[in-house]
Amino acid sequence: MPAPAGRSAPNHWLEARCAKAFWSQQETTPHRQLRADTLAWAAPAAGERWLDLGCGSGALSRGLWEYSAGQVAEIVGLDCAAINARAYERLRATLQPPPGSRLRFVTHDFSHGLDIFEDASFDHVISGLSISYAQSWSEQENRWTTAAYDRLLREVWRVLRPGGRFVFSVNVPQPRWWRVAWASLPDAFRSDRPLRFLRRSWRMLQYGRWLKAEARRGRFHYLPAAEVTIRLQTAGFHNVEHRLSYAGQAYIFRAVKGNQPVPLGPTRF
Numbered sequence: 001m002p003a004p005a006g007r008s009a010p011n012h013w014l015e016a017r018c019a020k021a022f023w024s025q026q027e028t029t030p031h032r033q034l035r036a037d038t039l040a041w042a043a044p045a046a047g048e049r050w051l052d053l054g055c056g057s058g059a060l061s062r063g064l065w066e067y068s069a070g071q072v073a074e075i076v077g078l079d080c081a082a083i084n085a086r087a088y089e090r091l092r093a094t095l096q097p098p099p100g101s102r103l104r105f106v107t108h109d110f111s112h113g114l115d116i117f118e119d120a121s122f123d124h125v126i127s128g129l130s131i132s133y134a135q136s137w138s139e140q141e142n143r144w145t146t147a148a149y150d151r152l153l154r155e156v157w158r159v160l161r162p163g164g165r166f167v168f169s170v171n172v173p174q175p176r177w178w179r180v181a182w183a184s185l186p187d188a189f190r191s192d193r194p195l196r197f198l199r200r201s202w203r204m205l206q207y208g209r210w211l212k213a214e215a216r217r218g219r220f221h222y223l224p225a226a227e228v229t230i231r232l233q234t235a236g237f238h239n240v241e242h243r244l245s246y247a248g249q250a251y252i253f254r255a256v257k258g259n260q261p262v263p264l265g266p267t268r269f
């Protein structure tokens, strides 16, 4: 039976089971490489305020903290799955030096924008494999659109200070999950809990099928790099660059907020 389309389609990202399946991802070699590549481009420094969009259990937030030796001023992890608050509690308890209230988690659905934050609240924004899931259903057109994706880019622009960087990864079009799974196989033997690792990896592959099916419907957005670049520029970013990582299945982008907002108009692809 085909999955329900449109507004009634389930969003598994809100479920604890789905969130937890992705917690083990950070133990894998491709994800470690992706984090290292993303953090190298992010280059967090002392005194900076960072937002981690679609943070999951906080792998990139941890990276920002460790890379800066605990010198960043603040990290806010944002995710729609409330269960990730538990992972952030654990993170706060294990990071050195202890971050206390300088590391926060907020439950929020970025498909509705980022209105919980003031303009220019952050020096920089980071995100790992998440913004592709900004979703918007148009009742008028009876189809999924990219409106929420484009709104999210404009919202990131708004919450950044001028000159701030947006460093993020997104999956390539038609990602080949088996390449990621293959490159992760040896990690099962290195894991403290190999059975849990394999169970979660299996679930991740199942969710991966759902993600690709929804991307084909236009609900989620695994876009070509050239298209992401144009959407970033339309949202007001410049100096846009990208590279491949994650066993060739993700792009990392880096873009800078200019001083002047650009006039917004419809983008056609």
Ligand SMILES: C[S@@+](CC[C@H](N)C(=O)[O-])C[C@H]1O[C@@H](n2cnc3c(N)ncnc32)[C@H](O)[C@@H]1O
Pocket: 013, 014, 019, 022, 025, 026, 053, 054, 055, 056, 057, 058, 059, 060, 078, 079, 080, 081, 108, 109, 110, 111, 127, 128, 129, 130, 133, 134, 135
């Ligand atoms: C593939 S996981 C990546 C997690 C983490 N950034 C990492 O690299 O390990 C995608 C994350 O995006 C979050 N997400 C998906 N849709 C979202 C939305 N509409 N608003 C906020 N977070 C969302 C999911 O809950 C999930 O934690």
